[in-house]
């Protein structure tokens with residue numbers, strides 16, 4: 001039995017503007033090391049909201065969240081930032097790269113922030129990740145000189161730089177065409193199967209979801225499956 | 226490590242918007258330049274104007290005031306003891322101008338450690354005779370060398386040699402205004418009449434110009450010996466002792482001390498010229514106010530540009546936070562941007578300020594009342610540069626503080642959801 005790396009314990013969340021609407025109701029589930037999990041559900045059912053809570057960026061909720069067995073409740077903003085830096089890799093629907101920095105520097109930034117290795121080693125690792133994703137030749141370009149699929153692979157490389165416990169993605173293929181979506185999916189699959197990387201991916205694409213190890217289906221703020 | 230990373234992020238953000246940041250830096254440069262120039266110029270003018278008076282004024286002036294006797298006979302009468310007496314039957318006597326025992330006081334002053342030097346003086350009321358008209362005048366009988374050493378006498382001699390006063394017997398240096406009225410050229414002999422009615426010829430050896438016209442119309446200089454002869458007094462007749470101190474600030478205290486010790490009038494420079502100090506301090510205050518206003522305006526420029534930059538960089542800030550940079554890190558990044566603008570702009574401002582001051586320093590400035598000044602005066606006091614430097618950093622810090630705080634509070638969820 002692989003250890004639990006992420007556990008949601010009866011998470012509730014409501015938005016209060018303009019009126020109080022409960023968005024998440026009693027969310028309970030856990031993810032073990034090496035799991036490749038997808039979250040699906042209708043638009044507006046609360047998938048993104050849940051993912052922001054799980055990634056520690058949103059702290060306004062009830063219930064508890066354990067990452068690596070440690071409760072995230074009551075942690076300070078700086079401590080949560082450290083958790084995100086060390087343990088979570090995030091891939092967004094829109095690529096969200098820093099246009100002021102080259103591709104390689106974008107990938108390196110979280111590693112430099114963690115400062116577990118020297119700058120040289122971080123750079124070497126960043127190259128390794130880019131190579132793994134087949135875009136090492138783009139390393140010195142600026143992000144706005146890349147195609148959408150390439151950008152998303154850079155974002156994945158960035159998410160991988162600190163060897164996170166888990167990679168989270170909010171519709172990472174949602175903005176890509178079929179071919180590029182396929183490439184990104186294959187990257188995830190390889191990460192899960194070859195490197196035993198845990199992944200939690202929100203998706204609309206049922207075909208995509210069907211090919212993951214486990215599907216969490218949501219409806220109206222609840223997990224139904 | 227972390228600092229290096231944050232600095233490199235700041236640098237990239239800054240360079241990505243280098244035109245705007247340059248404009249902000251130019252604002253700081255401009256205000257620091259003006260601050261330095263304004264203060265240097267003002268302080269230079271202040272010093273010049275003050276010196277106009279201070280150079281010529283003893284720090285402590287000892288003399289004998291002609292006063293009515295405090296001890297009037299009526300106050301001795303016991304039957305009027307409790308009454309207010311206004312009958313003063315004893316009038317001041319004429320001979321009282323002389324300082325009694327002046328040579329002993331002179332010696333005592335010279336022995337005082339706090340005293341830089343003492344110049345004795347004999348004042349004589351005279352009339353300059355011009356044809357049938359008599360002009361009132363004052364001849365200052367001076368110790369020529371001491372006067373020059375302590376009060377820069379030679380600076381104010383526009384023609385002739387000051388030392389001639391000592392070397393040529395019965396010579397006089399006329400105030401420029403007085404000389405013009407008398408149409409006296411150097412080498413001419415003029416006639417003066419003393420208050421006792423004696424008429425004496427004196428040879429003009431130079432002109433004196435203090436910069437204050439009222440003085441130049443009346444005052445003239447001769448040696449002590451000549452003046453004593455003029456007055457028909459002995460060679461220990463001295464009416465004034467002018468003391469110059471090592472430390473100007475001690476003057477009021479020492480004046481009191483001398484007054485007690487020598488039983489003589491002692492006026493310190495601060496009391497005699499209080500209006501000058503007020504003038505200087507108000508001019509300085511105005512320069513600081515203008516300089517600081519300029520800096521605050523520049524601060525608002527930085528504030529605006531940082532706010533705009535933060536607005537543009539919302540996405541970048543959200544990513545930084547999502548990937549593990551804390552609010553504090555983001556705060557530091559933007560403060561670093563503000564401070565680099567401040568430091569860069571400030572250093573340039575100090576250099577330009579120095580340059581502009583140096584240029585103004587070369588601009589000719591000739592005025593009849595200030596014979597020693599040839600160009601605009603500038604004070605290169607390092608204090609101004611220090612204040613300017615510190616101020617540029619402090620204002621940019623505060624200008625950057627609130628936008629940085631705002632950036633550090635940005636919620637990445639809101640930004641990411643907003644896409």
Ligand SMILES: Nc1ncnc2c1ncn2[C@@H]1O[C@H](COP(=O)(O)OP(=O)(O)OP(=O)(O)O)[C@@H](O)[C@H]1O
Nearest residue numbers: 015016017018023042043044045046047048049050
């Ligand atoms: N800031 C907010 N204030 C109020 N309501 C919100 C806010 N953000 C989201 N909601 C609501 O919360 C619900 C869940 O939103 P969420 O973005 O999690 O849905 P989702 O499942 O990710 O949908 P999609 O598949 O379209 O991305 C929606 O009904 C939405 O209207």
Ligand SMILES: [Mg+2]
Nearest residue numbers: 047048049170
């Ligand atoms: Mg969503």
